[in-house]
Amino acid sequence: MEQQQNNIQIELTDDVAQGIYSNLAVIAHSNSEFVVDFVSLLPGLPKAKVKSRIVMTPEHAKRLMHALIDNIKKYESQHGEIKLQQPGFNPPFVGPIGEA
16 A cells, blocks of 8 residues: 655745744633734733734644643753743733733
8 A cells, every 4th residue: 555645845934933932821712713822921011912823723722732742741851851930820020910
């Protein structure tokens, strides 16, 4: 039996390749989609700005979760455990509290 190989060409434009800094993610969901807002929360500023919003299906959200778990395990095997200050949500700075 011959296997068909699917090749996907992914283009990364220069402006997207620069990336967007985020130190907070706010996640919401409905029965048909997950919405992840990536936020930049800076000290001393009264507002936090959503820098990017990603909308995905529940299946893709679960695939993302598994990919993150796999990558965190690989990272920690090379660099040691990523330590959280406390279990649960910790805002990066003292100020307005959101959800992650």
